[in-house]
Every structure is written in C-alpha cells, then in structure tokens.
Amino acid sequence: MPMDIPELPSPLGRSPSFLATMSAISLLAPLSKPVLVIGERGTGKELVASRLHYLSQRWNQPFVKLNCAALSESLLEAELFGHEAGSFTGAQKRRLGRFELAHRGTLFLDEIANAPMTVQETILRVVEYGTFERVGGSETVRVDVRLVAATNVDLPALAAAGKFRADLLDRLAFDVVTLPPLRHRPEDLELLAEHMALEMTKELKRDVFPGFTQRAIDQLMAYDWPGNVRELKNVIERAIYRATDLEEPIDEIVFDPFASPWRPADGPAPAEKPTLPAPAPSAPAVSAQAAAPAPTGAYDFCEHVRLYERDLLKRALEANAHHQKNTAKYLAMTYHQLRAQLRKHGLIGG
Numbered sequence: 001m002p003m004d005i006p007e008l009p010s011p012l013g014r015s016p017s018f019l020a021t022m023s024a025i026s027l028l029a030p031l032s033k034p035v036l037v038i039g040e041r042g043t044g045k046e047l048v049a050s051r052l053h054y055l056s057q058r059w060n061q062p063f064v065k066l067n068c069a070a071l072s073e074s075l076l077e078a079e080l081f082g083h084e085a086g087s088f089t090g091a092q093k094r095r096l097g098r099f100e101l102a103h104r105g106t107l108f109l110d111e112i113a114n115a116p117m118t119v120q121e122t123i124l125r126v127v128e129y130g131t132f133e134r135v136g137g138s139e140t141v142r143v144d145v146r147l148v149a150a151t152n153v154d155l156p157a158l159a160a161a162g163k164f165r166a167d168l169l170d171r172l173a174f175d176v177v178t179l180p181p182l183r184h185r186p187e188d189l190e191l192l193a194e195h196m197a198l199e200m201t202k203e204l205k206r207d208v209f210p211g212f213t214q215r216a217i218d219q220l221m222a223y224d225w226p227g228n229v230r231e232l233k234n235v236i237e238r239a240i241y242r243a244t245d246l247e248e249p250i251d252e253i254v255f256d257p258f259a260s261p262w263r264p265a266d267g268p269a270p271a272e273k274p275t276l277p278a279p280a281p282s283a284p285a286v287s288a289q290a291a292a293p294a295p296t297g298a299y300d301f302c303e304h305v306r307l308y309e310r311d312l313l314k315r316a317l318e319a320n321a322h323h324q325k326n327t328a329k330y331l332a333m334t335y336h337q338l339r340a341q342l343r344k345h346g347l348i349g350g
Helices: 016-028 045-054 073-081 117-129 155-160 166-172 186-203 214-222 228-242 301-319 324-330 335-344
Strands: 035-038 063-067 106-110 131-133 140-142 146-151 175-178
Touching (some): 016 045, 045 146, 117 146, 117 166, 155 166, 186 214, 301 324
Parallel strands (some): 035 175, 106 146
Antiparallel strands (some): 131 140
C-alpha cells in the first residue's frame, strides 16, 4: 500500500534574501550530504531541516530531531547512540539511539555548538564512517543517516578558539544555509503577520479577520524583531486574541508582554545592572513637562503622544551627544529597542 505523502513545510516570504535561501535549500535537498543551518533564534532552522528532509529521496523515512543543549553529556551520548542493558544505573534493557532511529532518514541536531567534545568525536565518526557503538556495548552499529545540524553562534570562531572540533566542522559544512533575520526581510513582514493572524482567527473559531490598521503595520515595520519569526508569531497571536471589537481592524500591538506598572522590581544584583550615564552638563533636562505641555482643550490624543515620544527621544539624544548606545542606556532600553523607536519617529533612516 503506498505511503501518504506528508505535507511539505512551507515557509512564507517574497524578499530577495528569503527566495535565495529557498533556492539553496531546493538545490541541497536531493543530496545525502551533511548541511549546517545557521541563524538567529526564531529564524526557522528546524523548518529548514524539515524541508531538506521532505524534498529529498528520504522523505518517506524517519525525520528525527534532538536538541543538544537540552541534555547533560552522559544523557546526550545515550540519546544519540543508544545504550546496552546494564550500561548504567536504570538501564534495564537495550535502547536504540537517535542515529539508529533515523536509519535511512535524516537526523536534525539543533544547537550543535553545545555538544561536548567527547560527543562531537563520536558524531564525527558516524558522519565519516557510518558506524558507532552503543553506550556500554562493543558491537559495531552501522547506519545510513543524513545529518542536518543547526546553531545560532559562530562555529568557525568557536573552532578557532578550540571550543568546537575543527574536523567535525569541516564535515558538517559540506554546505551552509545562513538564514536572514526578520529585520532584513521587510518585504515579508506584512505577509507573515497576515498569515499568522488568519491562523489565530481560525483557532479562536472567529468568522473574519478584520485586518490591521496602518498604525499597527507601521509599528510592526519599525520594530527590530530580536526574536525573529517566532517573536512575530507571539506578537500577532497576542494582538488577535486581545481584540475586543471583532469587526474593527487590529490597532493595538503589544511587543513586550512583561510591560506593566506592577512588574516586580526584583532582578539582578545591583552590581550587574547597567549604570546609566549622566547627561552632558549643558544638555537640557528631559522632563515630561518640558517635552509635552498639557493641552487645555480637546486634542488628538494619539498625535499628542507621538509628538511627546519624539520630543523625549530628541532630548535624550541631545543629552548624550547623539551617541545611540549611551542614549539606549540612558532610557533603560536595549540598543535595538532604541533604534526601532528612532526609526518609528523618523529620527534615523529606515
């Protein structure tokens, strides 16, 4: 009986960088060579690994995944290569490892940089010769596995520093797929946001997704997305479920769900907190009273808040001689948060 063809993971995008990445994946997929996938958190490294598998001749064989950062050295070794009965306390029977489970298929190892050196050595042997021994055993096990590894760090730099095996890096990097972060895919942002919003609308069993206001789109475009597509998904789904008027376009975007006047003040020890630089002596003080005089009559609230925020940003920049990193510390923001705000208010280029 023929096996059902699985649904192929379908990343969304139309930006040049995204299309180039998809083209590279299509070229690599038919091969049985190792592939290294590099990208910031939330860029979709597992989705790429899945696509490499299901576009290959191995599509109807196992696709097995393991996060190398989630286990201690001994547990990781046992998970990858299996163990024999009695090899350690609690090992009552033989257990197959991920390499054996992925035989004739694909094994995806996420966060490969966290694998200990001893485990890296055994991985290298499997990649080179297709053989290994289970933990506590002497029998040679042979497997046919395509390895896809992923990381969000600079592996060549780690190898140069002696913190990652250079010979394993050489074997893994038959070719490398480097994923563009979302901030470098502006053409894709609205497309992704609308897709995620429609999916959340279906999940909530609502009839219609009313769209986003231009203000909401502008906010999404101005944000720097340090968490990439994963963060975007959270932001969009949060905006959809919080909407109270189901017929009005989504206007409120909450980027930081922790933002609250009642947020606990407990945090790192005082010595670990950044010291905010004092403004230059000649710089004007940044105050709400100076930045935005209270209106005396009816007024446009949103426009007043916008001008107020813009004036505060300009004054903070002046107070720090337009040094953006110092300004970010001065305002208790990250550098990327400040850059997003500056772009939002037209104080720097896009």
